[in-house]
Structure formats: structure tokens, C-alpha cells
Amino acid sequence: MSNRHDLVLPNLPPMVKESRLDSVHLARRNPLEFKDFNEYLSVYARSISDVGEYWLGVANELDWTTNWPPKVNLEGDFQHGFRFFPGSEMNVSYNCIDRHALKDPEKRAIVWIGEDGSERVWTYADLLTETTKFAKALSSLGVTKGDVVAIYLPNLLETFAAVHACFRLGAIYNIIFAGFSARALADRVADTGAKVVVTADEAIRKGKLLALKSTLDSVLGELESVEKVVVVRRTGNEAVSMREGRDLYWDDLVSQFEPGFDPVPVEANDPGFIIYTSGTTAKPKGLVHSGVGFLVGTYHNVKMSLDLGPDDVYWCTADTGWLTFPIFELVGGLANGATMVAYEGALDFPEPDRFYKIIEQYAINKVFTAPTLLRMLARYGESWIQGKDLSKLQLVALVGEPLDAKTWHWVQSKIGRGSMEINNTYGQSETGSAWASSVVGVTPAKPGSCGVALPGHSYAVVDDDGKAVSRGTVGYLVMDKPFPAMCRTIWKDHGRYLAQYFSRFGGDHYDTADAALVDQDGHIWVVGRVDGVINVSGHRLSTMEMESALLSLPQVGEAAVVGVEDNTKGQVPVGFVTLAQGVSSVSEHELAEQLVKEIGPIARPKRIHILSAMPRTRSGKIVRRLLREIVVEGDSSGDVTGLEDPEVLDKIKSELQERD
Structure with missing residues (x-):
């Protein structure tokens, strides 16, 4: 084993000993191979004995265009590179949009809500129309398969169309958080060599205007790769600078094209997008995910963790610049055909009850959010809930940080009336999915834990020597077999990818750098970063x-x-x-x-x-x-x-x- 650190790990936290299994509150609607925890254990064991075969079964629920079924389910490994379904082709956009638009074109796909009270709705037919028109527009600007498009947008309807237009073309996109500084923006665009940047004139956050186009303009002079800038009219500010020949308004551009753009078949392991982790003093890492692999993984993740389907009105509260949103709404959510709610703005503005008002007004029954939001709501107190009809809300799922037991019980009691499903999950940008989770409707939750490993995800908790520790013992959390949503490299720096993730325990173990334990009920607890x-x-x-x-x-x-x-x-x-x-x-x-x-x-x-x-x-x-x-x-x-x-x-x- 190289680069051994011998970090000191924490002892078993008392909160693990004190936590108790909660009842399963939500009856599952989407059929699964298993009905209870014992059947889950059996399916999970089979899934990791042959992960290629398991993921073939998941992928078979989606629509493929070429070389399906594949001759090989999985080849390679972490150390030498892995490939699921090599040679098989499909298109992510088709699976997220066309499949549903062909079945029910007038079904609402996205309900967009602005912080300022604006509302816009796209059906699946609308989303397909706008996506294909923008794919034609990007093609007219010279974007082809393998080119990079930077998407510097907040949560807008156009964000969905921009991402799926890239998927449709086979282009590689990089979503850049709309709150980033000019320097952070420039670093990411320069690193990817993006040919086109898609942005908005302005965004709105806590009642303030954020000058996105102006921020981009301040660094465009040093971004030699950028040929065109497409600007969404979010506020319609006529004072926003537009350079003739380079800058184009979204609506003016797409109005030139008729709907319809045949989806480009993309090989199952080709790069689909780049997402950067936030840096400290080191250069941020551009994680490269396979577009098709990400779709397969997130479709499965959402199906297991949310039991999402066409009858659901569902809201992921994350910003599109963080991978939670693509996993649970932009790709994984759409692939499961629900009605999505997308909100641009702060969840406690202008008053702390904004979150509750949105749930009530739009009859939302499932929410994916962050533990910090729930702690913020608990901090504001239950008075803000009074008078709100939250009876439709059946499920709150979470990722990002451990959810403490105090907040868990407050949410269950005050928001869920004692009968709501709370699913605290765990994943990383690198894993491309929240692979530790309850299987909603099957496995019981436990306040504070991250649930169990979803089928198809093989993991271990090990000591300094890489040997598995016993239950109840804290160790290093590692993944020991590939899965489709896992990132494949770091953009332009595969050596850093190997050194960062595959050095502490060798090339056959992905090192999460998190300390964890498995309790006596089989639940995974992530107790902190090992270096923290x-x-x-x-x-x-x-x-x-x-x-x-x-x-x-x-x-x-x-x-x-x-x-x-x-x-x-x-x-x-x-x-x-x-x-x-x-x-x-x-x-x-x-x-x-x-x-x-x-x-x-x-x-x-x-x-x-x-x-x-x-x-x-x-x-x-x-x-x-x-x-x-x-x-x-x-x-x-x-x-x-x-x-x-x-x-x-x-x-x-x-x-x-x-x-x-």
C-alpha cells in the first residue's frame, strides 16, 4: 500500500448506540425485485457478486440505439479504467425527455418559480421543443460531439434545455455555479476550453440582482476558447452589454429554428459532463462523468431513494451548480418522468415560511434538500408552519451532511405529523449518486444514519492496512467495485485522479476520505472526514x-x-x-x-x-x-x-x- 497516512479515527459515537430504527411510512409504488429488508439483503448480495450483470438489468429499462444488449457488461477496473457496456450507444436527452413526451406530451415536466413571484411551466412537449431548437442553435454555432459548452446559469427552465441540448448533440457541458466569482468562473472556462458559454443577463437572490453577464464580460478577454455567448433574458435589463457578433440572446437565437433534432448516439463511456469540486488552496478538480453512465446510475438512484414516478410533484431545492441537482432532478428526476419544481432564489426569503408556502401552493409530495435547510427551519421554529397545508408531503430526502437526531425528530413531528418518510442519504460528487440511502418503502430509516448501500454499490470499511473492520468499528470508507455513475478521471489530469483516490489503499479501492462505520442493523454512518x-x-x-x-x-x-x-x-x-x-x-x-x-x-x-x-x-x-x-x-x-x-x-x- 502506498501513501499510507495512518490517520487517527474516532471511537464509536454514542449517538449510534442510541439511534433506533424508524417504521417504513411510505408504501412503495414502483415495483422492485424485493418487498422487505430480508429480500433487499438477498438482492444486494447478488448485485455485488456480479455488478456488471446487475447494472445490465438496470440499463435495460432505458432505451438504447446501437449494440444492445452489449457483448460485455463490464470490463476493466478502477486502476486500469473501467467501462460498462462498451460499444453500446444511447442518448441521455432522449431517455429523459422524448420517452415521456411521446407517452404524455401535455404532462407538466417543470414548474419554474422565481423568487420574485414569477412562474413558468413547460410540459414534456415544451421541453422537447426548446431542447431540440437549442441543440440546432448550438450546432449552428459550430458545437459538435466532444466540444465543451459552459453553462453559467441559475435554476431556470433554459438550464434544463441547455443541458439536454448538449446531451442531444453529444457535447460535453460544464455547469458553473452562478454564485461564483469572476476568477472562479474564468478558471473553469479556461480549464475546459469551452467553445460557447450560456449565461443570463442577471439572476435574483434574496431580492438582489446578480450581474451574471457582467461578471462573465470581466474575464472574457482572457478566455481565448470562447467563440460565442448565449444570454437568457432573466430580468430583461436593456443596459446589459452585448457585443455584436459574439453575444446572442437565447430567444432571438432559438426563434430561427424549427423544433426537431435527432439525438446523437453516444457510447456508454464517453464523457458527458465536467463538474468542478470547490478548491481550498489547490486547483479545483474537474471531475469527468460519463453521460450515459451518469444517467443509468441516477435513474437507479432516484428510483430507489425516492420511488419517483409520473404521479409525483417533486422538488429538489439544490442549485443547479451542485451535482445534487443533476442527480436528483435534471437527469435522474426527469428520467423517472415526474413533474419537477425548480426554484430560483433563497428558501427563507422574503420570510422563513417560503419553503412551506411553495409545498402548499404546488401540492408537492416529495422533496430533496439539505440537512442545513431543515436545521434552519427548526431554528426559525414551528410557528411558521401554522396555517400551512403540508398534508401532501410524504417524503423528505437529504444529502450533504449528516442529519442530527434532534432535527430529524423535529422534522418528523412538526412537518411530517409523525408519518412522513425521512431519507438521509450519502454520496459525493465523485460517486455521481447518493449510493447510501434507504430503499424507500422497503428499508427502515434510522435518525442520523445514511441508510444502507443501494444494490450495485460494493463498499467496505477498512483499517490502516486495508482490512475490513468489524461492525461498530470506525474505519476508512472505500468503494471496491466500479459502478456506472462513478467519475472516470480528472479533466486533463488522470495522474491526479489516480493519486487522489487510488493511492492510500491501492488501485482497486476508491478512497472516499470519509470515516464511517456499519452498525448492528447494517446502517452506514459517516462520522466525518478522516483528515478532520x-x-x-x-x-x-x-x-x-x-x-x-x-x-x-x-x-x-x-x-x-x-x-x-x-x-x-x-x-x-x-x-x-x-x-x-x-x-x-x-x-x-x-x-x-x-x-x-x-x-x-x-x-x-x-x-x-x-x-x-x-x-x-x-x-x-x-x-x-x-x-x-x-x-x-x-x-x-x-x-x-x-x-x-x-x-x-x-x-x-x-x-x-x-x-x-
């Missing part, structure tokens, strides 16, 4: 467990814990909390004693800082790295372009200085 575990005087402490202990206090709305160096103990924890709605104060002593009470004296923190807000990404993750930088260095030096509100860092620094 705190080692206090030789005792291994999980930041997740400490945060959960703080969150169990009714006065605490959000919590984050980081480790800082200490001359005596090696490391000590430093905590950060925001207060629950209506709470004016809580003492640092009380917070510290809560950690001692729940975990032990070894968890006594060096400090616990009470903040008015946390640094969060738009996808809802608290950026703990920035909190640590501010405490240790007095400032933040890493990448901050993905923050929901970059100005919050100055507020945090000011609040910490006032208390010192």
Missing part, C-alpha cells in the same frame, strides 16, 4: 458527534466543530453555534458542559463561539474549513466563491474580535 477527526491526547473524537451533542440543546440552532493545534493535547476542539429562534443568549459554559456531559471531559472545548450566522454554501453545507482559518489565522485564505453570502465572513471575524 480530532485527536485529543490520543483520544479519537468525531466532530459529527460533538456537533450532535451541541444541537441536542434546545437553545442551539446550528453547530460546527473544528480541531485546532494545542501544545499539550495535540489538538483541541473549538465550537461554533448559532442560536435557535427566540433565544437571546446561552453561556459558553453551558455549551461546553453539554459536550462534557454527552461525550466526556476529553471533549471539553477550548472555546465555543456564538455567532449570528454560519458560512454556508448555497447547497447548505457549513464550510468548517473557513471557521478554522478565521480562528487560527485571523482571516480566511481559501476559496470562498461558493458561499451563499461571502459577506458573512467579515461579520464572523468582527463577532470573534468583539468577544476576545
Whole structure:
């Protein structure tokens, strides 16, 4: 084994011991091979004994154009490169749009809601029309199979059409988060060599206008690959600069073309899109996913984790710039034929009940969101729920961070009336799916856990020597067999891909860099990043467990814990909390004693800082790295372009200085 780190892993968190299985609340509608947990275990065992055969069965539910069924289901491995269904071809756009438009053209595909109250609806026929017209438009601009198109858009109807037009052409797209700075935008466009950039004149967020086209203009001079810019009229601001010959308005461009563009067959392992992970001081990684492999994986993921179908009105609250949205709405959601809700804006603006109002108004029955949103709603309190009819809501699924038990029970009691399915899942940008999850309607959930491994995903929890650990023991979480949605390389840097993910435990194990355990009920618990575990005087402490202990206090709305160096103990924890709605104060002593009470004296923190807000990404993750930088260095030096509100860092620094 090369590049061994021997990182210290945390002990079994008490919250794992205390968690109990919840009942299965939602009756499954989409048929599966299994009806209960024992049958799931049997199917799962068969699926990982021959992953190629299992994924062939999944892929056979989709429409292929050439060389189907394949001669080989799976060839290669992690170390040497893997290929599912080599030589077989299909088109992602056809499977997400045409299949449904041919069956029920007037069915609503996407209901778009703007923060300013705007509403637009596209049926599957509308989506097909707009997608094929834009595919023709891109083709007229010289985009062909294998070219890169950068999509710098917020959640708009046109975002769906732009992505699927690229799929239809066989082009490679890169969705770039609309909140990124000019520098972050330029770095990504330059790295991909995008020929066309699709953006909007402006976007709206928390009542403010975000000048997307202007941001792009500020760096276009250094982006030699960009030949054309297509601009969606989101606000219609006539003052937006448009350079003749280069810049084209979306509506003017597509109006030149009639609907209809035959989908280009794409080989099952060809690159479909690039998505960048956020960087700290290192260059962000451009993860390359197979378009077809991603479709197969996300179709399966959504089917298992949401039981999504044509009768559902479904809302994924993520921003399109984060992979959660393509997995659970843009590709995986559409592939399952439901009606999608897409929202552009902040979920607590202009009031904290915006989330509830949207669910009520559109009779949404399934939601995919982030644990941080639920903690935010709990922090605001149940008064904002009063008077809202949430009776249609059957399922809330989550990804991004562990969901603490306190918030889990609050959501179940206050929003779900005690009978809602809550599915806390786990995945990474690299895995292209939330592969750990409940199988909705089959496997019971457990507050705090990530559920079980979905069929077709083989994993292990191992020690420093790569040997499997026993149940209840924390180790390194690895994937030991390929699956279709897994990223295939890092754009222009395959050596970095191998070094980053396949060095600690060898070329046959993908290293998630997360610490995890499997409990006695077979549930997977991800307890933190292995390089973020705190080692206090030789005792291994999980930041997740400490945060959960703080969150169990009714006065605490959000919590984050980081480790800082200490001359005596090696490391000590430093905590950060925001207060629950209506709470004016809580003492640092009380917070510290809560950690001692729940975990032990070894968890006594060096400090616990009470903040008015946390640094969060738009996808809802608290950026703990920035909190640590501010405490240790007095400032933040890493990448901050993905923050929901970059100005919050100055507020945090000011609040910490006032208390010192």
C-alpha cells in the first residue's frame, strides 16, 4: 500500500448506540425485485457478486440505439479504467425527455418559480421543443460531439434545455455555479476550453440582482476558447452589454429554428459532463462523468431513494451548480418522468415560511434538500408552519451532511405529523449518486444514519492496512467495485485522479476520505472526514458527534466543530453555534458542559463561539474549513466563491474580535 497516512479515527459515537430504527411510512409504488429488508439483503448480495450483470438489468429499462444488449457488461477496473457496456450507444436527452413526451406530451415536466413571484411551466412537449431548437442553435454555432459548452446559469427552465441540448448533440457541458466569482468562473472556462458559454443577463437572490453577464464580460478577454455567448433574458435589463457578433440572446437565437433534432448516439463511456469540486488552496478538480453512465446510475438512484414516478410533484431545492441537482432532478428526476419544481432564489426569503408556502401552493409530495435547510427551519421554529397545508408531503430526502437526531425528530413531528418518510442519504460528487440511502418503502430509516448501500454499490470499511473492520468499528470508507455513475478521471489530469483516490489503499479501492462505520442493523454512518477527526491526547473524537451533542440543546440552532493545534493535547476542539429562534443568549459554559456531559471531559472545548450566522454554501453545507482559518489565522485564505453570502465572513471575524 502506498501513501499510507495512518490517520487517527474516532471511537464509536454514542449517538449510534442510541439511534433506533424508524417504521417504513411510505408504501412503495414502483415495483422492485424485493418487498422487505430480508429480500433487499438477498438482492444486494447478488448485485455485488456480479455488478456488471446487475447494472445490465438496470440499463435495460432505458432505451438504447446501437449494440444492445452489449457483448460485455463490464470490463476493466478502477486502476486500469473501467467501462460498462462498451460499444453500446444511447442518448441521455432522449431517455429523459422524448420517452415521456411521446407517452404524455401535455404532462407538466417543470414548474419554474422565481423568487420574485414569477412562474413558468413547460410540459414534456415544451421541453422537447426548446431542447431540440437549442441543440440546432448550438450546432449552428459550430458545437459538435466532444466540444465543451459552459453553462453559467441559475435554476431556470433554459438550464434544463441547455443541458439536454448538449446531451442531444453529444457535447460535453460544464455547469458553473452562478454564485461564483469572476476568477472562479474564468478558471473553469479556461480549464475546459469551452467553445460557447450560456449565461443570463442577471439572476435574483434574496431580492438582489446578480450581474451574471457582467461578471462573465470581466474575464472574457482572457478566455481565448470562447467563440460565442448565449444570454437568457432573466430580468430583461436593456443596459446589459452585448457585443455584436459574439453575444446572442437565447430567444432571438432559438426563434430561427424549427423544433426537431435527432439525438446523437453516444457510447456508454464517453464523457458527458465536467463538474468542478470547490478548491481550498489547490486547483479545483474537474471531475469527468460519463453521460450515459451518469444517467443509468441516477435513474437507479432516484428510483430507489425516492420511488419517483409520473404521479409525483417533486422538488429538489439544490442549485443547479451542485451535482445534487443533476442527480436528483435534471437527469435522474426527469428520467423517472415526474413533474419537477425548480426554484430560483433563497428558501427563507422574503420570510422563513417560503419553503412551506411553495409545498402548499404546488401540492408537492416529495422533496430533496439539505440537512442545513431543515436545521434552519427548526431554528426559525414551528410557528411558521401554522396555517400551512403540508398534508401532501410524504417524503423528505437529504444529502450533504449528516442529519442530527434532534432535527430529524423535529422534522418528523412538526412537518411530517409523525408519518412522513425521512431519507438521509450519502454520496459525493465523485460517486455521481447518493449510493447510501434507504430503499424507500422497503428499508427502515434510522435518525442520523445514511441508510444502507443501494444494490450495485460494493463498499467496505477498512483499517490502516486495508482490512475490513468489524461492525461498530470506525474505519476508512472505500468503494471496491466500479459502478456506472462513478467519475472516470480528472479533466486533463488522470495522474491526479489516480493519486487522489487510488493511492492510500491501492488501485482497486476508491478512497472516499470519509470515516464511517456499519452498525448492528447494517446502517452506514459517516462520522466525518478522516483528515478532520480530532485527536485529543490520543483520544479519537468525531466532530459529527460533538456537533450532535451541541444541537441536542434546545437553545442551539446550528453547530460546527473544528480541531485546532494545542501544545499539550495535540489538538483541541473549538465550537461554533448559532442560536435557535427566540433565544437571546446561552453561556459558553453551558455549551461546553453539554459536550462534557454527552461525550466526556476529553471533549471539553477550548472555546465555543456564538455567532449570528454560519458560512454556508448555497447547497447548505457549513464550510468548517473557513471557521478554522478565521480562528487560527485571523482571516480566511481559501476559496470562498461558493458561499451563499461571502459577506458573512467579515461579520464572523468582527463577532470573534468583539468577544476576545
